Amino acid sequence: MGIIAHDLGIDLGTSNTQVYEKKKGIVVSEPTIMVLDADNTRKVKAVGGDAKIMLGRTTEGIMAVRPMNEGVITEFDMTKLLLEFFIHRAIGSSYLIRPRIFVSYPCSISAIERRALWEVTMAAGARQVLLAEKPFVSALGCGLPVYEPTGCMVVDIGGGTTDVAVISLGGIVISNSIRVGGVKMDEAIINFIKREFNIQIGDRTAEEVKLDLGAALPLRNVRRARIRGRDLVTTLPQTTEITSAQIYEAIREPCLAILDAIKRVLERTPPELAADVMHNGIYLTGGGSLLYGLDQMIATELDIPVLLAKEPMQCAADGLGNVIENYELLESLGRTSFLKTI
Numbered sequence: 419m420g421i422i423a424h425d426l427g428i429d430l431g432t433s434n435t436q437v438y439e440k441k442k443g444i445v446v447s448e449p450t451i452m453v454l455d456a457d458n459t460r461k462v463k464a465v466g467g468d469a470k471i472m473l474g475r476t477t478e479g480i481m482a483v484r485p486m487n488e489g490v491i492t493e494f495d496m497t498k499l500l501l502e503f504f505i506h507r508a509i510g511s512s513y514l515i516r517p518r519i520f521v522s523y524p525c526s527i528s529a530i531e532r533r534a535l536w537e538v539t540m541a542a543g544a545r546q547v548l549l550a551e552k553p554f555v556s557a558l559g560c561g562l563p564v565y566e567p568t569g570c571m572v573v574d575i576g577g578g579t580t581d582v583a584v585i586s587l588g589g590i591v592i593s594n595s596i597r598v599g600g601v602k603m604d605e606a607i608i609n610f611i612k613r614e615f616n617i618q619i620g621d622r623t624a625e626e627v628k629l630d631l632g633a634a635l636p637l638r639n640v641r642r643a644r645i646r647g648r649d650l651v652t653t654l655p656q657t658t659e660i661t662s663a664q665i666y667e668a669i670r671e672p673c674l675a676i677l678d679a680i681k682r683v684l685e686r687t688p689p690e691l692a693a694d695v696m697h698n699g700i701y702l703t704g705g706g707s708l709l710y711g712l713d714q715m716i717a718t719e720l721d722i723p724v725l726l727a728k729e730p731m732q733c734a735a736d737g738l739g740n741v742i743e744n745y746e747l748l749e750s751l752g753r754t755s756f757l758k759t760i
Contacts, residue, residue: 427735437505440739451483490578498541516545518547522552562701582683598679603669611660619646632665632669635711637662669709708730708731
């Protein structure tokens with residue numbers, strides 16, 4: 419029996435990470451969070467979903483860490499630990515040949531930040547690292563004809579960034595990336611509630627409010643929810659009622675920033691490709707695209723059809739999987755120029 423060489427695709431996001439293994443599909447899908455021993459940061463207490471449950475509830479001596487911020491690595495050693503954990507979760511720790519790993523990255527990151535992503539993945543146990551821009555692999559994951567002479571537009575809204583790209587003939591023609599995504603919406607909700615009610619809430623509560631009441635358009639039937647936080651005057655626990663109309667106002671600014679990023683790409687798109695986009699529509703991917711009414715808001719403002727991907731949260735991982743499963747064929751056809759290394 420021959421020695422098995424593993425190929426993995428990793429979509430390492432600010433909020434969530436997914437790992438695709440060749441011939442198996444997505445084998446890891448977890449929040450990009452760790453809980454560590456404060457005195458020994460190599461001692462991992464919890465990772466992913468188990469760590470997220472502990473956010474805001476950690477005791478003295480342990481700390482919660484998000485090693486990614488706005489699509490880039492902010493804690494190299496922590497990111498290495500996280501990747502090691504996810505790689506071992508995917509293929510076990512007893513592999514004889516280190517895996518070849520394909521990693522997606524936002525368009526906005528600098529050459530230095532891209533090199534850090536390559537280095538941390540190598541340090542986590544890869545034998546080779548190939549990098550791909552996230553909107554391209556997201557388009558692949560949507561099943562779009564990225565190698566054909568037609569224009570496809572993808573808007574990938576993640577936790578830390580939004581990538582907008584027009585793709586044709588196997589490459590990105592025009593792109594724009596802003597460091598606005600789901601996390602900025604959560605922060606906007608936290609700041610709104612602090613300003614309007616003098617109540618401090620945590621990240622988890624803000625995300626829950628966004629999922630429950632958040633919308634990019636005003637809702638006809640106003641929804642209400644009660645939230646708990648800490649009164650900033652008395653410092654005591656406090657409960658208050660908020661409405662979907664208030665949350666709409668709270669997250670309006672990040673929604674408009676995403677719309678503006680799309681407009682900027684359309685303004686720079688060559689006429690023939692712009693006509694293709696008008697005909698084919700704009701595809702939304704990433705977890706942030708699930709915000710209620712966002713697709714409708716963009717379609718109304720731009721007068722262009724907007725389509726939400728079938729599985730928006732896993733489009734990038736599925737696209738990396740498409741590359742992994744067909745790598746030899748793509749290489750023989752000269753269709754791997756979108757892959758980068760250092």
